[in-house]
Amino acid sequence: MQKTLEYIESHQDQHIRDLSEFLAIPSVSTDAEYKADVERCAAWLSEHLAQCGLENVQQIPSGGHPAVYADWLHAGSNAPTVLFYGHYDVQPVDPLDLWTSPPFEPIVKDGKIYARGAVDDKGQVMLQIKALEACLRSDGRLPVNVKLLIEGEEEIGSEHLEDILREHRERLACDVILISDTAMFGPAMPSLVYGLRGLTYMEITVHGPNRDLHSGSFGGAVDNPANALCAMIAQLKDAFGRIQIPGFYDSVRSVSETERRELQRLPWDEQGYADSLGLAHTNGEFGYSTLERLWARPTLDVNGIWGGFTGEGAKTVLPAKASAKISMRLVPDQDCHDIAEKFEQYIRTIAPPTVRVEVQSLHGGNPALTEIDSVGMRAAMRALELAYGRKPFLQREGGSIPIVLVLQEILAADTVLMGFGLNTENTHSPNEHFSLANYKSGSIATAHFYHELLNLSAGSA
C-alpha cells in the first residue's frame, strides 16, 4: 500500500493532465449537436483505460450513447468483485457568458480545476481510474477483482442503460457496486451517502385562444392561459408546503425517529446555509428540518415558466398559450411513473374547461436507499478515515442517480456511494470546478477501499 500511496503522490501532475484531456471533450449528452463529441469521449476513455492497465476494454453500444466497460479480474475467485459505475457525459454549459474561462478548456486556479464535468462526473471517474492505475503500476495487481461501467447518458436519465444491464448481467456480476458521483458533507468532511431522491420531470402547456390577442379588446372576455397556468401551479402545494396531488404521499416512507435524531446530530449551520445563498431564511415543508426536507421528503418545483410577452418594455397582449416545466423529487418507495400519472390526473382535474391542457412526461428516475452496514460500507468507512483522518458522515442526498435502484435490483449487490465533490463546486452551473486536494484524496481513499474490502471479506469468509 505504501508504494501505491507514493505513486499517487508523485504522479499528481500527470493525473491532472489526464483529467484535463478528458474534460476538454465536450460530451454533452442531451444535445444532438454534440453526438460526435460524446462518441469521441467514449473512444478516448476506452483508450485511456487500456493504457492504465485495464483489460477487456469495450464500448457497449446502446440505443443512444455508448457505455464503456473494462475490467481486471486476476485477484482470484476468493477475492470480492467490485463494479465501479460512473458517467462520462456532462450537462450543457449555458449560460456561457457567466463562465470566467471556456468550459471545455480546463484550467487550474487556486487548487481547483475548472471545466464542465470537473466534479460531475469526469473528475470523480478519473480519480477512480488513477487509483486502479496506481495499484497496478506499483504492485502489479489489484487486491480485488474490478469491473468498470462508465455510461454516457446519466444526465438524460440513463435511458438505455437498463437494457445493457439486463443483457450483460452475468458479465457485470459483482459483490459491491461503487459509485463516486455525490458530494461530501463539507470541506475536509468526507461522507458516505445512503439515500438518493428520485425524479419525475413534467412539462405542461396551456392553450387558450387560437392567436395572441389585444389585451384591451379581449381582456376580461376570455380565459388567459398564463393566468390559468399560474392558478393551476398555485394549487399544487398548500400553505404548509404539502403537495396536493391525490395519492402523492401514499408510498412515502416516513423518517424514523432514529434517523431524525441522527440527522439532528450532524453539524448543520442553518443561518450560514441561508447566508451562502443570499437568503434571509430557508423555507420548506412544515414540520421538517432543512436536511429532512432535502434528503428524506419529496418536493415539487417549477423549473421554468414561459408564455406571452417577455421582451423589453410593455406590450399589451393576451398569450395564446403558456408553459411550465415542473419537477418532483421523490423518496423511497415512490415510483417515478406512478407519480407522473398522478400528476397528470390532478392537472386534468384542476384545469378549467376554458383552456386545453397538454401534459408531457420528460425523463425521471427512482429513489434509492442503500444498506448502511454492508461489508462494502464498512470498508469505505475505514478507507475514508485513513485518507481524511476522520470518520465519514453518514448522509442522504437530495439529487438523483436514476440507475442506482436498477443496479441494485439487477445485480443484487451492496451499493457504496463514496463521492468527493462539494456542494459549492457549481455542479450543472457556470464555473463548475473540482478541488485537486479531493481529486488526490479520492484516489487515496479508493486505493484503501480495495485493500480494506479484501481484508474485511477475508475476515467474514
Ligand code: BES
Ligand atoms: N451527480 C448527480 C447527482 C447528484 C446531484 C449527486 C447533487 C450529489 C449532489 C447526477 O449527475 C445528476 O445530476 N443527476 C440528475 C438526474 C437527472 C438528470 C435524471 C439530477 O439529480 O438532477
Ligand code: MN
Ligand atoms: Mn453525476
Ligand code: MN
Ligand atoms: Mn449531473
